Amino acid sequence: xxxxxxxxxxxxxxxxxxxxxxxxxxxxxxxxxxxxxxxxxxxxxxxxxxxxxxxxxxxxxxxxxxxxxxxxxxxxxxxxxxxxxxxxxxxxxxxxxxxxxxxxxxxxxxxxxxxxxxxxxxxxxxxxxxxxxxxxxxxxxxxxxxxxxxxxxxxxxxxxxxxxxxxxxxxxxxxxxxxxxxxxxxxxxxxxxxxxxxxxxxxxxxxxxxxxxxxxxxxxxxxxxxxxxxxxxxxxxxxxxxxxxxxxxxxxxxxxxxxxxxxxxxxxxxxxxxxxxxxxxxxxxxxxxxxxxxxxxxxxxxxxxxxxxxxxxxxxxxxxxxxxxxxxxxxxxxxxxxxxxxxxxxxxxxxxxxxxxx
Numbered sequence: 001x002x003x004x005x006x007x008x009x010x011x012x013x014x015x016x017x018x019x020x021x022x023x024x025x026x027x028x029x030x031x032x033x034x035x036x037x038x039x040x041x042x043x044x045x046x047x048x049x050x051x052x053x054x055x056x057x058x059x060x061x062x063x064x065x066x067x068x069x070x071x072x073x074x075x076x077x078x079x080x081x082x083x084x085x086x087x088x089x090x091x092x093x094x095x096x097x098x099x100x101x102x103x104x105x106x107x108x109x110x111x112x113x114x115x116x117x118x119x120x121x122x123x124x125x126x127x128x129x130x131x132x133x134x135x136x137x138x139x140x141x142x143x144x145x146x147x148x149x150x151x152x153x154x155x156x157x158x159x160x161x162x163x164x165x166x167x168x169x170x171x172x173x174x175x176x177x178x179x180x181x182x183x184x185x186x187x188x189x190x191x192x193x194x195x196x197x198x199x200x201x202x203x204x205x206x207x208x209x210x211x212x213x214x215x216x217x218x219x220x221x222x223x224x225x226x227x228x229x230x231x232x233x234x235x236x237x238x239x240x241x242x243x244x245x246x247x248x249x250x251x252x253x254x255x256x257x258x259x260x261x262x263x264x265x266x267x268x269x270x271x272x273x274x275x276x277x278x279x280x281x282x283x284x285x286x287x288x289x290x291x292x293x294x295x296x297x298x299x300x301x302x303x304x305x306x307x308x309x310x311x312x313x314x315x316x317x318x319x320x321x322x323x324x325x326x327x328x329x330x331x332x333x334x335x336x337x338x339x340x341x342x343x344x345x346x347x348x349x350x351x352x353x354x355x356x357x358x
């Protein structure tokens with residue numbers, strides 16, 4: 001028997017923040033069943049994935065998020081910056097080995113790097129790996145580059161797009177509630193500013209993805225507000241390609257002292273299910289988030305509303321910095337995992353267009 005709030009969500013009623021909060025407190029198995037029913041009606045048992053890599057071009061960052069174990073301050077003996085040529089060479093090597101279709105460019109706010117650095121890196125990436133899309137940077141870097149160069153968001157995004165950036169990543173979203181952001185990342189841009197960069201990008205035809213990092217200082221109400229704000233922007237712009245949620249991973253970060261234990265996989269499943277019920281086919285692609293939660297949780301997420309496995313994420317360096325072991329997942333491994341769930345694996349490109357079915 002489904003509750004009134006689940007039935008309302010399943011019927012397509014637009015829920016406010018209070019309604020989403022109520023939904024997030026419902027029975028997990030009922031949420032999963034409702035989300036799975038909705039997902040099946042949209043995707044007919046097909047689960048997509050992309051063969052990609054993460055290009056961590058620098059670990060220098062001045063934002064110093066309390067949950068991040070990857071960053072190093074300027075001048076630290078472990079700090080590094082890859083030159084544009086080094087970055088392009090690394091991408092070419094991974095492409096030669098695995099045939100990637102997406103390069104996720106991820107680093108930090110490095111005060112030594114200006115917009116010209118990113119333009120040169122993107123151009124070289126396009127020269128060396130022309131078949132791979134650049135899914136690059138985040139609103140955090142765009143905001144910094146705008147301030148450094150005294151440019152508007154539109155100017156920065158236009159220059160990055162002209163240099164080769166195809167879509168923009170959703171990093172820095174965390175929880176879009178400023179009270180929470182002041183606790184976990186007091187130097188980071190506000191929730192409104194993050195959403196503003198996304199809205200400008202969408203208005204320019206630059207698609208992005210939406211993210212959420214839960215499991216720290218936020219409440220269930222904060223998670224509901226986060227989802228509602230993403231949904232409201234998507235209604236206006238239709239610019240988000242996908243939604244990915246992951247848990248805060250304690251380990252070597254400062255925030256671990258306050259939140260020493262990670263959330264269970266049940267929180268991921270609940271978040272995925274609620275996201276499916278409120279996003280529906282307006283923001284259809286929901287990833288399983290295997291990197292922080294593991295392959296088994298990712299398998300379950302596909303039963304709770306996720307339709308996309310995500311990427312293979314070759315060369316990822318951020319999660320291992322926490323002390324968590326990150327598995328190497330090949331195209332063949334992903335296909336096997338999806339098939340083991342009785343679902344149809346399909347490889348996609350950066351824009352979620354299916355290019356091969358298995």
